[in-house]
Amino acid sequence: MNIMKKVFLGFSALCMIAFVSCKEDASKKIEEANVAQAAERDAVASKFPVIEFDKKEHDFGEIEAKTPVETVFKYTNTGEAPLVITDIKSSCGCTVPKDWSREPLAAGESGEFTVKFNGSGTNKVSKTITVTANTEKGTETVKITAFVKPDPNAAKPAAAQS
Incomplete structure (x- = not known):
């Protein structure tokens, strides 16, 4: 049973490292061009005919x-x-x-x-x-x-x- 706890803790630690590293990569993928494009799209979506x-x-x-x-x-x-x-x-x-x-x-x-x-x-x-x-x-x-x-x-x- 002791080995099972070590395997579980080891797996949990590995998952934590993987999630943290993915999170950093995701934030790096957001480019300024994408942000500008989204802002322009949202501005156009709020324009209505009168x-x-x-x-x-x-x-x-x-x-x-x-x-x-x-x-x-x-x-x-x-x-x-x-x-x-x-x-x-x-x-x-x-x-x-x-x-x-x-x-x-x-x-x-x-x-x-x-x-x-x-x-x-x-x-x-x-x-x-x-x-x-x-x-x-x-x-x-x-x-x-x-x-x-x-x-x-x-x-x-x-x-x-x-």
Whole structure:
């Protein structure tokens, strides 16, 4: 048993020497070029595109019910990385965003998309359009509003009899 303890202690000492010597070699392998490269990579990874709209809200004013209207939202990438819009959705099916580019938009370049509203609803109507992109937040929003007047050709409800 005594020999077993000596072998175990000898093996432990050998392992300690091996681990310590490996540790020193590993620290020598890190070169300044690698450190600089990693710093540059991390700096680039923290750069995001920034989408800036010409307007965040569009008011169609008064429109008659069931009258389709549309507007164009223009945007510019004011960030430091290419902007990619992956999706644009509305808060309801009565508002349809369309015609946006799915290609990367370089810093400083501009694009646009159209929003069509079918005129449904009554009185003050507000719809939110969510733009999903590779910005830092991941989503941006714009809004459309309108005051929808009743359709003059719609059947009037029968007057209550007294």
